[in-house]
Amino acid sequence: MHGMIGFFLLVLVWLPAAQATAVRAVSLQEALRHSELVLQGWVAMRKVIDDEGPRPFTRIVFAVEEVIKGDYAAPTLTLDFAGAPERGLVVSDMDYPEPGERGIYFVESLRRRQANPLYGWSQGHFRIVVRDDRPVVVAADGSPVVVLKPVAAEPGRLSHGVAKGVETRRQGWDRGLSPAAFKAVLRRWLEGEGR
Amino acid sequence: MNRLGLAALLLGYAVATPAYQLSGEYWLRPETTFRFDLVDLAGRRQAPSGISWNAGFFEAMRRWNEATVFTFHGRDGEPHDPCRNDGRNGVGFRADDCGFAFGRTTLAITYSQFAWSGTLLETDIVFNGNLDWDIYSGPLRREEEFVRVATHELGHALGLGHEDGGVPTIMTSLVGDLEFPQKDDIAAVSAIYGGSPPPPPAACEDMAEIPLNRVVEGRFEAGDCQRRFLPGPTFDSDDSYLDLYRFRLPMAALVVVEMASESIDPYLELYDLNGETLLAWDDDSGRDRNALLYAYLQPGSYRLVANTAMMYSATGAYRLQVVVNLDGPAAAELLDDWRLQIHTVAVNGAFFTAVLSPYANPLDPDGLYWRLAEIAPGGDPALRGVTFVPGSKMLLFNPVTALGRRYDAVLQRYANPLEPEGWFWKLESAWPRP
Numbered sequence: 001m002h003g004m005i006g007f008f009l010l011v012l013v014w015l016p017a018a019q020a021t022a023v024r025a026v027s028l029q030e031a032l033r034h035s036e037l038v039l040q041g042w043v044a045m046r047k048v049i050d051d052e053g054p055r056p057f058t059r060i061v062f063a064v065e066e067v068i069k070g071d072y073a074a075p076t077l078t079l080d081f082a083g084a085p086e087r088g089l090v091v092s093d094m095d096y097p098e099p100g101e102r103g104i105y106f107v108e109s110l111r112r113r114q115a116n117p118l119y120g121w122s123q124g125h126f127r128i129v130v131r132d133d134r135p136v137v138v139a140a141d142g143s144p145v146v147v148l149k150p151v152a153a154e155p156g157r158l159s160h161g162v163a164k165g166v167e168t169r170r171q172g173w174d175r176g177l178s179p180a181a182f183k184a185v186l187r188r189w190l191e192g193e194g195r
Numbered sequence: 196m197n198r199l200g201l202a203a204l205l206l207g208y209a210v211a212t213p214a215y216q217l218s219g220e221y222w223l224r225p226e227t228t229f230r231f232d233l234v235d236l237a238g239r240r241q242a243p244s245g246i247s248w249n250a251g252f253f254e255a256m257r258r259w260n261e262a263t264v265f266t267f268h269g270r271d272g273e274p275h276d277p278c279r280n281d282g283r284n285g286v287g288f289r290a291d292d293c294g295f296a297f298g299r300t301t302l303a304i305t306y307s308q309f310a311w312s313g314t315l316l317e318t319d320i321v322f323n324g325n326l327d328w329d330i331y332s333g334p335l336r337r338e339e340e341f342v343r344v345a346t347h348e349l350g351h352a353l354g355l356g357h358e359d360g361g362v363p364t365i366m367t368s369l370v371g372d373l374e375f376p377q378k379d380d381i382a383a384v385s386a387i388y389g390g391s392p393p394p395p396p397a398a399c400e401d402m403a404e405i406p407l408n409r410v411v412e413g414r415f416e417a418g419d420c421q422r423r424f425l426p427g428p429t430f431d432s433d434d435s436y437l438d439l440y441r442f443r444l445p446m447a448a449l450v451v452v453e454m455a456s457e458s459i460d461p462y463l464e465l466y467d468l469n470g471e472t473l474l475a476w477d478d479d480s481g482r483d484r485n486a487l488l489y490a491y492l493q494p495g496s497y498r499l500v501a502n503t504a505m506m507y508s509a510t511g512a513y514r515l516q517v518v519v520n521l522d523g524p525a526a527a528e529l530l531d532d533w534r535l536q537i538h539t540v541a542v543n544g545a546f547f548t549a550v551l552s553p554y555a556n557p558l559d560p561d562g563l564y565w566r567l568a569e570i571a572p573g574g575d576p577a578l579r580g581v582t583f584v585p586g587s588k589m590l591l592f593n594p595v596t597a598l599g600r601r602y603d604a605v606l607q608r609y610a611n612p613l614e615p616e617g618w619f620w621k622l623e624s625a626w627p628r629p
Binding site for chain 2: 023024053055082108119120121123
């Protein structure tokens with residue numbers, strides 16, 4: 001009986017929803033190794049898709065500025081993310097790229113539609129913020145990235161948003177890595193892996 | 196493993212302020228029901244460990260039910276697709292996340308449906324069935340551990356958010372080591388649903404009497420008291436099981452307590468009867484990382500905490516013994532020429548007789564020293580009172596007869612620079628028996 005009441009409530013009111021996740025902690029090197037595409041770009045469009053599945057989801061179109069890893073020649077990239085805050089379907093821990101945002105994105109797969117297409121969810125999502133006329137790479141914890149280290153994630157740990165090997169400082173804007181410096185480390189690691 | 200080191204590590208956490216995050220959604224009443232009949236993608240109802248997935252999910256619910264005012268009800272045998280939105284809570288393994296792929300890093304997702312008021316109406320938990328899962332306690336292995344991830348997801352299901360404030364909590368990335376809701380999690384549930392957390396398990400009040408000189412067989416298992424329920428500022432996140440014992444000492448004496456196990460890493464503490472003053476502790480002084488502690492005690496009653504060195508809920512059997520020879524024949528005697536005749540001493544599980552000769556140490560003329568002169572297999576295992584401590588190599592006498600009376604004595608191993616190959620001991624303490 002309670003189930004039926006709940007069902008009618010679901011039908012009668014528009015239901016916001018929350019999702020929470022257990023995401024494995026990864027290292028940035030792992031994210032780099034297993035991402036099919038790593039790019040720098042900006043969010044050109046974000047919209048809710050209501051009619052392509054049982055639940056609404058968010059479609060984001062990125063303007064591609066630079067490909068750091070992977071073969072991708074198109075000027076834009078379209079990725080779907082589970083959930084749609086605008087429709088009240090919220091995914092906890094889902095760090096949606098915002099319209100107009102610039103960043104560096106680790107895309108796990110171009111073929112599979114994933115709940116979060118970025119590798120390790122927030123761990124594969126870096127924003128580029130201009131501070132004092134200087135672009136700085138910022139991790140999911142909102143702090144500038146100051147060092148990238150080649151460390152391994154401890155197996156079995158759950159993510160707390162920032163990949164292992166990514167060192168951030170809450171007020172480390174003067175020490176924050178520029179996008180060029182950030183990408184240079186990634187390319188050095190890629191060369192070290194013979195790619 | 197040095198538990199005090201861990202305690203020191205956690206001390207900072209212990210005094211930290213609560214850091215819990217609430218998701219903003221909550222159940223109207225502090226209870227909800229999950230329907231499930233868990234079968235993994237290979238069609239198995241049981242984890243490789245032999246424990247059923249249903250039992251694992253019940254265990255995860257139990258951890259919240261026992262620690263907080265919230266109650267999860269379980270209806271097993273009622274399979275329910277977690278991807279259905281129908282006002283019923285479901286849980287299951289799936290190859291996909293309700294139409295999306297999980298990707299390489301997602302273990303599980305909890306969906307929560309709620310009204311605009313914030314009232315939760317339904318939660319569904321989807322486990323990534325493409326991963327290797329198992330059910331086990333202790334350090335994480337290659338396989339994901341089902342129960343602690345389920346416990347984490349149920350935390351979301353009752354309204355907790357992720358948090359990383361440095362306080363031990365099942366809702367953080369530290370979940371890898373933690374298996375049970377922590378104080379901060381419990382405080383968070385109380386903040387949502389009110390009330391006080393349930394009292395510690397009844398086992399935390401049980402204190403069995405342990406007779407002197409008799410081996411007691413014990414076992415750590417579900418339902419036992421856990422370390423985090425003991426008062427004190429440290430070990431907030433310590434899930435290890437413990438058993439409480441008491442013993443009565445009729446006269447002042449040196450007491451040796453041994454705790455041995457083949458399946459867990461024993462850890463021992465000795466307190467006054469009220470558990471307020473720690474008198475002695477040990478982790479690895481015994482043979483094969485067993486615990487062995489000693490203390491010179493006045494007549495009275497004392498509390499023993501039999502525990503494991505690791506901070507997770509390891510289960511297994513152990514043997515515990517409080518050794519003190521009050522009125523039986525002494526196992527050692529000081530002869531007229533100051534040789535120490537040891538009639539029986541256990542060394543690494545075997546019994547020996549030994550003779551220690553007095554040694555005049557030119558580097559310490561005032562000290563009393565002995566050196567090992569003879570040792571041979573033999574002795575009477577029933578004869579108590581000499582203990583060789585494998586960890587420190589010290590010798591404990593409780594008692595030794597000397598100069599016409601009985602003494603408790605502690606001999607410290609002495610590394611003699613003049614004879615590095617020899618075995619020497621120095622008298623550290625001696626107490627005459629009343």
